[in-house]
């Protein structure tokens with residue numbers, strides 16, 4: 043992938059602390075990651091319920107283990123994520139007033155930045171702001187108090203405390219399908235926020251596909267261009283493709299096509315900074331528990347890439 047890029051390009055994977063330790067059931071976990079990637083993100087260790095389990099008490103042990111491993115291996119680290127509806131600590135969900143919620147958010151982001159700003163420059167500030175069906179903004183505690191603009195509070199705090207050179211991202215799934223409803227809703231939100239001078243630098247396309255039904259290179263390319271035309275950068279942040287029939291050669295072929303099309307769309311847009319996949323290899327992926335899918339990653343259980351550089355070249 044790097045050979046095809048011809049520019050600084052991030053090829054990332056996500057890691058979890060239990061599998062990095064001596065007793066890991068996956069002894070080649072760290073060597074696979076070190077050999078295949080130049081960038082790492084923590085799979086869960088930087089989520090709010092891990093890093094600030096009680097108000098004002100920060101806990102950086104697990105996150106730092108991954109960050110330090112990444113730095114020791116000379117790789118780039120990304121922060122995922124400052125705010126996600128699915129990782130809110132209980133104390134946040136119990137907050138009763140909008141004012142108090144906004145100050146908890148600001149304080150959280152300040153703590154995240156103070157601890158991490160010298161260790162990494164790419165931060166997912168808000169993750170998954172759109173409703174599951176794609177028709178509107180997500181209904182959750184952060185949209186439940188009238189008159190509070192949590193996007194502006196979050197991104198402004200991140201700019202202030204993580205610094206002017208931090209790259210601040212909003213991340214979403216399903217927006218890879220640039221001709222779909224969710225993409226339109228998300229694009230409209232981003233335009234509105236930019237109009238209000240909310241300091242967003244980039245958009246993350248998660249890229250969680252199923253059964254080889256990822257977007258075509260054209261559809262994803264058009265979607266990325268809509269954001270890069272607005273002056274934003276983009277990345278693919280969580281690529282995987284879970285298969286319900288991993289032995290069906292047709293589906294496997296489509297899976298490889300989805301992967302090369304996604305990587306190809308990013309390589310073709312000079313403002314696409316890289317592609318991260320949401321695992322190290324097929325030995326361990328959230329998809330096997332989340333929706334019972336198999337063989338979801340770009341690397342098989344022997345850490346071998348599932349496609350060749352000529353397959354990638356053929357879409358470029």
Ligand code: XIL
Nearest residue numbers: 085086122126169215248280320328
């Ligand atoms: C998932 C992790 O992979 C799981 O291990 C965890 O239990 C839940 O979160 N979109 C995201 C990621 O932005 O944070 C999610 O990661 C997958 C969906």
